[in-house]
Amino acid sequence: MKKLIVYAMIAGLVIFAASQFVRPTFSNPEVIPGQPIEDAGTVPPELQMILSRSCNDCHSNKTLYPWYSHITPANWFMADHIDHGRSHLNMSEWGGYTNDQKVRKLEEICEEVSAGNMPLPSYLLLHREAALTQDQKDLICRWTRDEGKRLSNPPPS
Numbered sequence: 001m002k003k004l005i006v007y008a009m010i011a012g013l014v015i016f017a018a019s020q021f022v023r024p025t026f027s028n029p030e031v032i033p034g035q036p037i038e039d040a041g042t043v044p045p046e047l048q049m050i051l052s053r054s055c056n057d058c059h060s061n062k063t064l065y066p067w068y069s070h071i072t073p074a075n076w077f078m079a080d081h082i083d084h085g086r087s088h089l090n091m092s093e094w095g096g097y098t099n100d101q102k103v104r105k106l107e108e109i110c111e112e113v114s115a116g117n118m119p120l121p122s123y124l125l126l127h128r129e130a131a132l133t134q135d136q137k138d139l140i141c142r143w144t145r146d147e148g149k150r151l152s153n154p155p156p157s
């Protein structure tokens with residue numbers, strides 16, 4: 001019986017070691033000046049700090065990859081979150097959205113944050129500093145509402 005456990009452990013280690021060669025490719029696409037949400041000129045600095053801290057890792061091209069991002073299988077979960085996150089909302093490519101898309105995404109940002117869905121709870125386990133206080137959620141929603149209104153009623157040009 002003991003022998004079996006030892007064999008199982010060795011097999012586990014071998015599989016773990018071999019799996020290290022199977023890695024997703026991580027990348028940070030280039031950030032083009034003028035495109036990031038902070039370049040729109042309407043995001044107050046204190047809000048920008050919150051978004052950078054709590055959302056950038058999955059919703060921007062400025063992801064910080066921690067040491068465990070190099071370890072299989074953690075890296076696959078991360079790659080999936082980042083791919084998905086960016087495809088729904090990429091704050092580094094904000095300028096590429098149409099006005100309508102921006103208005104919709106602003107609404108979703110407030111909804112997701114208020115509901116506690118974002119930042120992803122699994123992310124908060126390892127990034128406690130990313131958790132949002134009620135005041136921070138309120139700040140986000142006040143801005144998304146104001147910015148949504150501004151974009152829905154562009155000044156006559």
Ligand code: HEC
Nearest residue numbers: 054055057058081084085088089108109112118119120123
């Ligand atoms: C650990 C990664 C991660 C972090 C951090 C994170 N998100 Fe997300 N976010 C995702 C993923 C993954 C999805 C796609 C969810 C899905 O497919 O159901 C998503 C989706 C969204 C969506 C789109 C919802 C929709 O219906 O299309 C919004 C808006 C959003 N996140 C806002 C935020 C905001 C704001 C923050 C920071 C306060 C944040 N997220 C932090 C991973 C993350």
